[in-house]
Amino acid sequence: MMDCFIRQQFHGLRYRFLLIVLFFQPFTLVAAEGQAQESPSPWWIWPLILLLVTFLMGIVAVLGGVGGGVLFVPIISGFFPFHLDFVRGTGLLVALSGALAAGPGLLKSNLASLRLAMPVALIASTMAIVGAMVGLALPTHIIQLSLGGTILAIVVIMLSASKSELPHVEQADSLSTALRITGIYHEPSMNRDIPWKIHRTWPGLFSFIIIGFMAGMFGLGAGWANVPVLNLLMGAPLKISVATSKFLLSITDTSAAWIYLNKGAVIPMMVLPSLIGIMLGSFVGVRILKVAKPTFIRWMVIGILFFAGLKAISKGLESYGVTFF
């Protein structure tokens, strides 16, 4: 019986992987054609495909519970003819716009904590500036390789990280007490107000040195890293962690976005179709969420990221004469 179960799971995974490969294959072929020849198709084809793909991405991001930014950069840089510099600039603006749109509601509803976000944001946004500067100064193939490695690490985090709705914090540490990082939020499912406090503030803040750097360097939204650190390491309730993470992106990505903007790494014909696609996709995704099977979508997101991570590594290795994908 166990053997049969494992075989079924294996076939299921193989089927999902095949679906993902088939989904991306046309884009890979068209992109390869686009790079090999001088303007083989009218200029508007790519913005149009970008609009369609980001629309699908918006749906998948909502259903998979991830930010659009983390899907955008690896997929668009892997399968479209746009240079990674512009993809990262656009990815940051996509993540920033989503965070700015969500920010006011999250703050007013007291789910995003300004006091928790502010010290974290100071470190993350400073490091995002450094990351953006380093990212724009390094050779493209090094960034591609690092991006691929990071995306595969995100896949591992998504597969292994647990979540804690209400982490047990015995006592707030001295730093969070001094900064008065604490609060109360209303949990409708329990119909009660839940007080919360945090601990391990110093290790948490140090973690954002790396998170901010990577957000700036790769143009990724960093929700995949923010939430585990705020929730599992610092002990903030899951809802507060998710909301504060989303709000935090509006600050972290702002600092990095300025570096990309001042560096000229913004092409409006890439930014607007992406923004419109993600926004419309998110709108549809929220409606589909009511009937979708979250487990399947989660596996699909993991599969897409795994595939996109391998593609990024493959593109990075091309400059060393190695082709495997």
Next chain:
Amino acid sequence: MKNNQQGASEEMILYARVLERGMYAGLILMFVTFFIYLFGIIDPLIPLEHIDSFWNQPVQDYLIQINKEFLGWDEPPLGWSWIKLLGFGDFLNFLPVALLSGITILCYLAIVPGMFQRKDHWMAGIAFAEALILLLAASGLLAVGH
């Protein structure tokens, strides 16, 4: 301060209000400027039919090439030099991007005085430092090349 009470604090409400106005203004302006660009109401610097020969280059090469082909400036357009190009449909789109990227700075500057008044010195200091960091990023002083 209402940190230990249910409900958003004064500075959270203020921050949210400034953010909301800036976000809506930025998004609306972004759609308007893109419409102007897409339908050629104002001519772009880079003709739309040639844009696909630019977006596959590293940003440094892209800037050198548009400077060589369309601008003829002494230096490629870096930092805030896009302001001088707002008369072109494509660069007009940098205006809403700058607004969306700048609104967080205004949010922080808005909450700092109230925090100092309430003697919330540590958080006020952090907010002020954040505003300075974001202003430094926005200044264009940190724009570096490959």
